[in-house]
Amino acid sequence: MLDSQHTGSAGTAGTIHGAGQEAHTHPTNTGVDNRKFAMWTLIASECFLFGTLIGNYLIHKNRGISGPKPHEVYQIDITTLSTFDLLMSSVAMVFALYYCNARRLRLFQFWTGVVALGGLIFLGFQYIEFSHFVLKEDLGLTRNIFASSFYLLTGCHGAHVTVGVIWMLSILITSLIKGDKWFNSTMVEVAGLYWHFVDVVWIIIFTVVYLFVYV
Amino acid sequence: MSHDVKNAKNTHAHDEKAHGSIKLYVIFAVILCLITFAEWAIFKKRDALGISNHMLVFGLLLLSLVKFVMVCGWYMHLRYDHKSLTNMLIMGMVLASATFAVVAVVVHPKDCSASKGECFRLGDSTAVPEEPAPASP
Amino acid sequence: MSASAHSQSYSKTGLWSWITTVDHKRIGILYACSALAFMVIAGIDALLMRSQLALPDNGLISAETYNGLVTMHGTSMIFLFIMPLSAGFFNFFTPLMIGAPDVAFPRLNALSFWIFLFGGLLLNFSYLIGQMPAVGWFAYANLTLRQYSPTVSVDFWVWGIQILGLASLIAAINFFTTILNMRAPGMTLLKMPIFIWATLVTQVLLILALPVITVACVMLSFDRAFGTGFFDPGAGGYVLMWEHLFWVFGHPEVYILILPGMGIVSEILATFSRKPLFGYSVMVYSTCAIGFLGFAVWAHHMFTVGMGPWANALFSAATMLIAIPTGVKIFNWMSTLWGGKIRFTTAALYAISFIAMFTFGGLSGIMHSSPPIDTQHHDTYFVVAHFHYVLYGGAVMALFGGIYYWFPKVTGRLMNETLGKIQFWLYMVGFNLTFFPMHFLGVQGMPRRIYTYAPDRGWNLWNLICTMGAYLTAIGAFLFAVNVFWSLFKGKIAGNDPWDARTLEWSLPSPPLEHNFDVIPTVTHLDEWWHRKYNEDGTRKVLAPAPHFDPQTIHLPNPSYWPIVLAFGILLIGTGFFLPSFGHVISIGTSVTGALVVLGSAFGWSYEKA
Numbered sequence: 001m002l003d004s005q006h007t008g009s010a011g012t013a014g015t016i017h018g019a020g021q022e023a024h025t026h027p028t029n030t031g032v033d034n035r036k037f038a039m040w041t042l043i044a045s046e047c048f049l050f051g052t053l054i055g056n057y058l059i060h061k062n063r064g065i066s067g068p069k070p071h072e073v074y075q076i077d078i079t080t081l082s083t084f085d086l087l088m089s090s091v092a093m094v095f096a097l098y099y100c101n102a103r104r105l106r107l108f109q110f111w112t113g114v115v116a117l118g119g120l121i122f123l124g125f126q127y128i129e130f131s132h133f134v135l136k137e138d139l140g141l142t143r144n145i146f147a148s149s150f151y152l153l154t155g156c157h158g159a160h161v162t163v164g165v166i167w168m169l170s171i172l173i174t175s176l177i178k179g180d181k182w183f184n185s186t187m188v189e190v191a192g193l194y195w196h197f198v199d200v201v202w203i204i205i206f207t208v209v210y211l212f213v214y215v
Numbered sequence: 216m217s218h219d220v221k222n223a224k225n226t227h228a229h230d231e232k233a234h235g236s237i238k239l240y241v242i243f244a245v246i247l248c249l250i251t252f253a254e255w256a257i258f259k260k261r262d263a264l265g266i267s268n269h270m271l272v273f274g275l276l277l278l279s280l281v282k283f284v285m286v287c288g289w290y291m292h293l294r295y296d297h298k299s300l301t302n303m304l305i306m307g308m309v310l311a312s313a314t315f316a317v318v319a320v321v322v323h324p325k326d327c328s329a330s331k332g333e334c335f336r337l338g339d340s341t342a343v344p345e346e347p348a349p350a351s352p
Numbered sequence: 353m354s355a356s357a358h359s360q361s362y363s364k365t366g367l368w369s370w371i372t373t374v375d376h377k378r379i380g381i382l383y384a385c386s387a388l389a390f391m392v393i394a395g396i397d398a399l400l401m402r403s404q405l406a407l408p409d410n411g412l413i414s415a416e417t418y419n420g421l422v423t424m425h426g427t428s429m430i431f432l433f434i435m436p437l438s439a440g441f442f443n444f445f446t447p448l449m450i451g452a453p454d455v456a457f458p459r460l461n462a463l464s465f466w467i468f469l470f471g472g473l474l475l476n477f478s479y480l481i482g483q484m485p486a487v488g489w490f491a492y493a494n495l496t497l498r499q500y501s502p503t504v505s506v507d508f509w510v511w512g513i514q515i516l517g518l519a520s521l522i523a524a525i526n527f528f529t530t531i532l533n534m535r536a537p538g539m540t541l542l543k544m545p546i547f548i549w550a551t552l553v554t555q556v557l558l559i560l561a562l563p564v565i566t567v568a569c570v571m572l573s574f575d576r577a578f579g580t581g582f583f584d585p586g587a588g589g590y591v592l593m594w595e596h597l598f599w600v601f602g603h604p605e606v607y608i609l610i611l612p613g614m615g616i617v618s619e620i621l622a623t624f625s626r627k628p629l630f631g632y633s634v635m636v637y638s639t640c641a642i643g644f645l646g647f648a649v650w651a652h653h654m655f656t657v658g659m660g661p662w663a664n665a666l667f668s669a670a671t672m673l674i675a676i677p678t679g680v681k682i683f684n685w686m687s688t689l690w691g692g693k694i695r696f697t698t699a700a701l702y703a704i705s706f707i708a709m710f711t712f713g714g715l716s717g718i719m720h721s722s723p724p725i726d727t728q729h730h731d732t733y734f735v736v737a738h739f740h741y742v743l744y745g746g747a748v749m750a751l752f753g754g755i756y757y758w759f760p761k762v763t764g765r766l767m768n769e770t771l772g773k774i775q776f777w778l779y780m781v782g783f784n785l786t787f788f789p790m791h792f793l794g795v796q797g798m799p800r801r802i803y804t805y806a807p808d809r810g811w812n813l814w815n816l817i818c819t820m821g822a823y824l825t826a827i828g829a830f831l832f833a834v835n836v837f838w839s840l841f842k843g844k845i846a847g848n849d850p851w852d853a854r855t856l857e858w859s860l861p862s863p864p865l866e867h868n869f870d871v872i873p874t875v876t877h878l879d880e881w882w883h884r885k886y887n888e889d890g891t892r893k894v895l896a897p898a899p900h901f902d903p904q905t906i907h908l909p910n911p912s913y914w915p916i917v918l919a920f921g922i923l924l925i926g927t928g929f930f931l932p933s934f935g936h937v938i939s940i941g942t943s944v945t946g947a948l949v950v951l952g953s954a955f956g957w958s959y960e961k962a
Contacts, residue, residue: 028533030297034456038529040300041559044307045521049563051311052597056567056582059319063588080255087251087282091244094290098237141578145588148580152571170955196291200283206251207279211258215272299532310560310647318596321651321663 039190043197050201053153054208064144071213073137075129082125083206086161089118090199093192100188108183109175115195116168119161126158150209157205160198167191243285250278372911374458375866379465380444381762384755386469387437392829393476394428397421399826402786406819408807418803420484420505424475427489427509430609431516432472434743437751438612439468439520442527442551444762448857448864449545451536451873456529458909459957460522466919467519474923475512478505485509488801490602491572493583493594498576504930506576511926514569517562518922524558527551536856538875542636545855545879546622546629549636550615553643554608560647561604568597577929592657599650607646609743610710611639613750614681617703620757621685623853624700625692628879631684638677645674655723656730664723671721675714682711697851698772702753705780709745713738716791731801734794740787752779752832759836760850764862765843771835778828785821789814854879867908870901914957921949 028034061070096111130151133139139147171191175182254275257264261271288294293301370378401421404412413421443461447454455461478484483505487495496506531552535544544552571582572594581587583594622629629635651659651667659667685707694700716738720726729735760766793814798805805811849858856873857864859881877883887893924946931939 029535030299030533032297032300032533034529034533037300037533038456038525040303041525041528044303045525045559045563047304047307047311048314048560049567051315052564052567052600055315055318056571056593056597059322059590059593060582060588065588076255076258080251083251084248087247088244090286090290091240091247094240095237098240141574142580145581148574148582152567152574152580156570166951170958193291196286200286203279203282203286207254207275211254211275212272215268306556307560314600314647318600321659322590322592322596 033186033190035186035190036193039193043193046197046201049156050153050204053149053156054205057149057153057209060145060149062146064146067144067147068137068139070146070150073133073139074210074213075132076210076213078125078129079206079210082122082129083202085118085125086122086199086202089115089122090196092118093195097185097188097192100183100185103180103183105175105180105183108188109172112168112172112175112188116165116172119165119168119195122161123158123165126154126161153205153209157198157201160201164191164195164198167194239289243289247282247285250282254278369911371916372462372913374454374462374909374912374915376443376447376455376458376461377762377864377866379461380440380442382440382465383436383443383468384440386472387433387435387440390428390432390436390472390476393479394425394433395826395829397425397428399822401425402819402822404803405805405815407816408805408809408812410804413803415803416486417484419486419801420478422801423485423488423491423509424479427475427485427512428472429743430489430605431513432475434609434747434751435516435520436468436472438554438609439464439523441547441612441616441751441754441758442523442554445758445857446527446530446548446551447534447868448761448860449548449855450531450534450539451856451869451875452530452534453868453872453906454909455526456534457526459912459915460526462912462915463919464519464523464526466916467515467522467922470919470923471512471515471519471926474515474926475508478508483508490598491594492598493572493575493591494585496572496576496594497583498579507573507930510569510573510576511929513565514573515922515926517566517569520558521562524555524562528555528559531555536873536875539880542633543875543878543880546618546632546635546639547612547615547855549639550611550618553639554611557604557608557611557643557646561601561608564597565601568594568601571597573929577932592654595654595657596650599653600647602653603650604643604646606742607642609747611642613706613747613754614639616754616757617685617706617750618688619853619855620699620703620753621688622879623757623851624695624697624703625689626695626852627688627692628854628882629684630687630690631680632878634680635684638680641677642674645670645677649674652721652726655726668721668723672718675718675721678714682707682714697756698767698769698776699753699757699851701773701776702749702756705776706746706749706753709741709749709783713741713743713746717742729794731799732794733790733798733800736800737787737790737794740783740790744787745783749779749783757851758857759839760843760846761857761860761862761864763840763843764846765839766846766850767839767843768835771831771838775828775831775835778824778831782821782824782826782828785824786818787821789817793818849881852885854882856881859884867906871899910961912957912960914953914960918950918953918957921946921951921953924949 028037030037092111092114096108096115099107099111133147141148141151168191171188257266257271257274257278266274287304293304370382373379373382398421400413401418404410404418443455446452483503485491485501485505485508487501487506487509491506491509495501496509531544531548571580574580575582575584581589583589583591585591618629618635648670649667651663652671655664655667689704716734720729720735720738756767756772793811796810798809798811805815846862848861850862851858856875859873860868873880884895885893925943926946928939928941928943928946931942
C-alpha cells in the first residue's frame with residue numbers, strides 16, 4: 001500500500017515516459033499498470049529508432065571515402081568488456097527490483113547503486129573508445145560517412161544509457177531520502193524495463209556493428 | 216482482453232513466481248556471460264575454426280538472439296506478463312527489421328558491394344544502372 | 353440540465369486554469385483551436401499561391417517566396433492542422449467513448465499539447481523573420497544541406513518537425529495506453545466504437561513511424577550543423593537515403609491523416625442513417641490492414657528514382673493491395689446509408705461528400721500505383737489533384753463533419769444548420785473547382801511547385817478556375833468562423849443527445865462534467881448508448897435510472913504547470929540551434945539551459961502530487 005501513495009520518483013525519462021500518475025489507479029483492462037504498458041509502447045517505438053540507426057550504419061559502414069575503415073579501428077576486446085559490464089548491470093537491475101519487492105531497503109539501494117555504477121562504467125568505456133578513435137585513429141565525427149553513422153548510432157545508445165543512469169540515481173536518492181516509506185515497485189520495474197531494453201539494444205549492436213566488422 | 220486476474224496478481228509485491236528467483240537470475244547471468252565470451256572467442260578464432268562468413272553471421276546472430284530472448288523473456292519478465300506486451304515488442308522488432316532490410320536492399324547498388332572501394336566516389340549515379348531510359352513520346 | 357452542467361464543468365476559469373489544465377476535454381479544445389488558427393495561416397499561404405498562379409507570367413510574389421509558401425502550406429496543413437485537429441478529437445472523445453474518467457496520463461497529455469504549440473510557433477516564426485523553409489514539405493536532400501540552403505530557413509523545418517514529432521509520440525503512447533488499458537468494464541475490443549479503432553491504429557502508426565523521421569531529422573541537422581555527410585554524395589552519403597527515411601515515415605503519415613477522418617465518418621453515417629455501421633468487424637479489420645500495409649508501400653513515392661524493376665514491381669503490388677481494404681470501407685459506408693432513415697444534417701452532408709471525394713482521390717491513387725503511369729504523372733499537377741482529393745476532400749471534409757457533429761457535445765450548443773449548409777456547399781463547389789481542373793493541368797504537363805508559367809502553354813483557363821475555387825473555399829472558411837462564434841453564444845441549446853446517436857459520449861451532459869462519468873458505465877453492446885435507448889425492434893426503452901453516485905469517489909488530477917515549463921525547455925533546446933550566428937556561447941548556452949529546464953521540471957513533475 002505504501003508504494004501507491006508516493007508515485008513520483010523518476011528522473012527525466014521517468015517523467016517523459018509517464019511517471020507519477022494518480023495514486024488511485026483502478027484496475028486496467030490488461031491488468032498491467034498504465035506506466036508499465038506505456039513503457040512497453042515506448043520500447044516498440046524505440047525498436048524503430050534503433051532499427052533506423054542500425055540500418056543507416058549498415059548501409060554506410062563501407063562507404064567511407066577516406067580515413068579508417070571499421071575493421072581498422074574496432075577494439076573488440078574492450079567492447080566485449082563493456083558488453084559484459086552492461087549485461088551485469090542488467091543483472092543488478094533484476095536484483096534491485098527483487099529486493100524492492102521484498103522490502104529489503106539496504107539491498108535494494110545497494111543494487112540500484114550498482115546499476116547506476118554499471119551504466120557509468122559503460123559510459124566510461126564509451127569515452128575511452130571515442131577518444132581513442134578521435135585522437136589515435138583520426139576518426140572524428142566528420143572524418144567519413146562510416147564515422148558519422150557509427151557515432152550517431154552508438155552516441156544515441158550512449159544518450160539512452162545516460163538517461164538511464166540519471167533515472168537510477170534519482171531512484172537511489174529518493175530511496176535514501178524517504179527510506180522505508182518508499183518502495184515504489186512499479187516505478188522501479190518501469191525503470192528496469194527501460195534499462196533492460198537499453199541493454200538488449202547493446203546486445204544487438206555488439207553483434208551487428210562490432211562482430212560483423214568483416215562481413 | 217478482459218481483466219486478467221492472474222496477471223493483476225503479478226504486480227503484487229511479494230509474488231515470487233512472477234519475478235523469478237535469485238537463483239534463476241544468477242544462472243541466467245552466468246549463461247549470458249558465457250554466451251558473450253563465446254561470441255568473443257568465435258570472433259577471435261574465426262580463421263582457426265575455418266567458419267565461412269555465412270556461418271559466422273548465422274551463428275553470431277543466433278547467439279545474440281538467445282541473449283535477446285533471455286533478457287526480454289526473463290529479466291523483463293515478459294514470460295510472466297500479459298501477452299499484449301510481448302506482441303508489442305514483436306510488432307516493433309519485426310516491422311523495423313523488415314523495413315530496414317528492404318531499405319538496405321533497395322538502397323544498396325549491387326555493383327558497390329561486389330567491388331568495395333571502387334564505387335565510393337561515384338556517389339548516387341550507381342543507383343541507376345540497368346533501368347532503360349523512359350521512351351520519349 | 354445543460355446550463356447547470358455548464359456552470360459546474362467550466363467553473364474554474366481564467367487563463368491560468370487553461371495553462372495548468374490536465375483535463376483531457378480542455379486539452380482537446382486547446383488542440384482544436386490552435387489547429388484551426390494554424391489552418392488560417394496555411395490557408396492564406398494557399399490563397400497567395402493560387403493568386404500568383406491565376407494568371408500566366410504573374411509577378412505577385414517572387415519565386416523564392418512561392419517556394420516558401422509551398423513548403424509552409426504543406427507542412428502546416430499536415431503537422432499543424434490535420435494532425436492536431438484529429439488529436440483534438442482523440443483528446444476530447446477517447447475517454448468519453450470508452451467510458452474512462454480521463455486519459456492514462458493527464459499531465460503527459462498537457463505536455464504533448466504544449467510541445468505541439470511551441471513547435472508550431474517555432475515553425476511559424478520563420479514567417480516573421482522572412483526565412484520560410486523553401487524545400488517542400490518532404491525537404492528532399494540535398495537541397496536542404498547548408499551548401500544549397502545556407503540560411504536558418506531549413507533549421508526551422510527540421511526543428512519544427514522534430515519538436516512536433518516528440519509531441520505526437522508522447523500523445524500516441526498516451527492514447528495507445530488509454531484505449532488498450534482504460535476501457536469501461538465489458539467493452540471488449542470488438543465493442544469499441546469504430547472511431548476508437550481508427551484512433552488506436554493511428555496511434556500505432558505514429559508510435560512506429562515517428563522515430564524514423566526523428567532519426568532522419570537528426571541526420572539532417574548533423575549534416576547542417578556539424579558537417580557530416582549523410583546526404584552528401586561527395587562524402588559517400590546517399591541522397592536517396594533521405595527519401596527512403598522520409599517516406600518510411602511519410603507513408604504511414606498519410607494514413608495517420610486519413611484514418612481518424614474515416615473513423616469520424618463511420619460514426620456520423622451510422623448516426624444519421626439510424627442504422628448500425630454496416631460490417632463493423634470488417635471495418636475494424638480493414639482499418640488494421642490499411643495500417644499494416646501502410647508500412648509496406650513507402651517506395652511508391654519513389655518510382656522515378658530508379659530503384660530497379662523488382663523494387664518497383666513489389667511496391668506497386670503492395671500499393672494496389674491497399675485498395676482492397678479501402679474499397680471495402682467505401683462499400684461499407686454506402687451500405688450503411690442504404691435503406692437508412694437518412695437525415696441530411698450538415699455533418700451528414702460532410703460525411704457523405706467524404707465518401708465521394710475520397711473515392712475520387714483513391715481512384716487516382718490506384719492509377720499512381722502503376723509505375724509506368726506514375727512516371728507520366730510524377731511531379732505534375734495530377735499528383736496535386738490526387739492528394740488534395742484524399743487529404744482535403746477526404747480528411748478535412750471528415751474533420752469538418754466531425755466539428756458539426758460533436759460541437760454540441762463540446763459546447764452545449766448546436767451549430768447553425770443553415771450557415772453550415774451554405775458553408776458545406778461553398779466548400780464542396782470551391783474544392784472541386786480548385787482541384788478537379790488540376791487533373792487536366794497535370795495531364796497537360798503542368799509541373800508541380802512552379803511559381804509561374806508562360807501564357808502559351810494552354811494552362812491559363814484551368815488555372816484561373818482553380819484560383820476562383822480557392823477563393824470560394826476561403827469564403828466558406830470565413831462563414832465557418834462566423835458560424836462557430838454565433839453558435840457559441842446564440843446556438844440552440846443541444847441537450848445531452850441532439851442527434852439520437854449511438855455511442856457513450858451522448859449519454860453525458862453537454863458539455864460533460866469535469867469528471868466525465870458519475871459512475872463508470874458497464875458495457876454490454878457495441879453502440880452501447882443506442883441499446884440503452886432502444887429495444888431490438890426499434891421501440892424506445894425506458895432509460896434505466898442513473899446508478900447511485902457518490903461524489904466522494906471522484907478524484908480529479910491536480911492542475912500542473914510543469915507540462916508547460918518542460919515543453920518550454922524543449923523549445924529552448926531547439927532554439928539554441930538557431931543562434932550560432934550570435935556566438936557559440938549563446939547558442940550552446942541556450943540549449944544547455946533548455947536541457948536543465950527539462951531536467952528540473954521533470955523532477956518537479958515527479959515529486960508533485962498528481
